[in-house]
Amino acid sequence: MKKILSLFFIVGLIFANGTLGFIDNEDGTYDVGFTSDTPIGGFQFSVEGELLDASGGLSADAGFLISTGSGMVLGFSLSGATIDQAEGLLIQVEGSGITELSGIVMSDAAGGQLDFSFDPDWGSSGNSDCTDDPTGELGSFGVACEQAIGFFGCTTSPWGDLVELCPLSCDNCPEDDGGDTEITDGCDLPLNNLFILSDGSVLYNTDTAIGGFQFTVEGATPSDASGGASGDAGFLMSAGSGMVLGFSLSGATFDGCGTMTVVVLDGEPSGLSGIVVSDASGGELSFSYYGEASDVLGCTDMLACNYDEEATQDDGGCEYAEENFDCDGNCTAEVDCAGECGGDAEDLGCGCGNAAPSIACEDTDGDGLGNPGTET
Structure with missing residues (x-):
């Protein structure tokens, strides 16, 4: 009985509600995950970046209603359902440039607020197959790896060896071999990427039909290219001076994903460059x-109103202020007598924009003295 009470006491010390974090899937979606010691009855958080939509995950499995707007994601249940798992995928978010989750509000089944924080390293690992609590053994006790390790460290615990139960958090993941073992198809x-295998197979994934291609092979010398989706489409292909070129004289294209072509190589390829x-x-x-940093599209002209200092490739969408105005629409020139910014209208004595008087201004009221207020 004392052992049982001690275990309950230990678990009580470990529990500290939870954390929220995300993984960038590099396809316009982000997996928002959590650890929690208490069933979740509702949540709200803001996204630092562009938010388009949110759906799926354990919140969808629990029948939560999900809404998004103004950079915020809100999830709750009208039936009192909760997310009971100790950790997992809360929801998947669609967007771009997301760097952080803020304004996190998590509640229990009764609406009481839970203590949650943002974990910038949530789910990070060099090996995507390495996860904490892969067997769910800790989860069956309602305990998350972070909580158990926070109390016992990466050692033995009442539930077993935490190094084995929590390999990700205990830095016990097997090394990722990378290269061909990571990408084989x-x-x-990710969309709109190429990759070359050691056997010369050039892999591709595209969201737009391809009508031609060109690239340089790094680390090896290409002597020929054939086959793949481009070969099936009847492309003409050539290889020389380190470059591979493929195109169609009939306007044929290929799309989807798979093998673009197979290049005959002398040497071990290390990558592709000059991709067109x-x-x-x-x-x-x-x-x-x-595997290489992608170009960041945006306006690269520092004189443009929408200049993007992080852009590495101009997207042709630079926007400029109108003449005589700044980017906020403020007039930067003199305003003439007609109220026009940068205008040239003047009042030379006979009203704004009228010609200067030779002797007297035109007599419009018939008093023989010229216009009122301008008699000379």
Whole structure:
């Protein structure tokens, strides 16, 4: 009996409500995950970045109503349902440039506020297959890895060896081999990316039909290219001077994901550079090599109103202020007598914009003295 009470006491000390964090899936979606020692009856948080929508996860499984707006995500249940798991995927968010979750408000089944904080390292790992509590053993006790480790450290616990139960948090994940073992099919790539395997297979994933391509192979010398989706589409392909070129004379295209072509190589390829991919009409598509930092599209002209200091490639969308105005619409020139910014109207004695008098202004009231107030 004392052991049972001691265990309850230990669990009571460990519980400290929970954390919220996210993983960027690099496809326009973000997995928002949580750890919690208390069933969740509702939640609210703001997204630092562009928020488009939110759905799925354990909140959807519990029948929560989800709404988004003004950068905020709100989830609750009208039936009193709760999310009882100790950790997992709370919801998936669609958006871009998301860097942080703020304004976190989590409640229990009765509406009482829970103590939650943002965890910037939630779910981070060099190996996506390595997760905490993969067997759910800790979760069956209603305990999260973070809570157990916070009390016992990465050692033994009443539930077992936490190094084995919580390999992610205890830094016990097997090393990720990377390279070919990580990406073996084009459909594993993020959208609009290329990747070359050691056997010369060039993998691709696109959201737009491809009408032509060109790239340089790094670390190896290409002598020929054939096959793949481009070969099936009847593309003409050539390889020389380190470059591979593919195009169609008939206007054929290929789309989706898979193997673009297979390049015959002398040496071990280390990547692709100088990537140019075009659509059916010859327009350039924005493609990156997987594993390298992608170009950030935006306005790169410092004189433009929408200049983006983080942009590395101009997107052609720079916006400029109108003549005589700044970017906020404020007049930067003199205002003439007609109230026009930068205008040239003057009052030379006979009213704004009228010609100067030669002897007297025009007599419009018939008193023989010229216009009222301008008689000379």
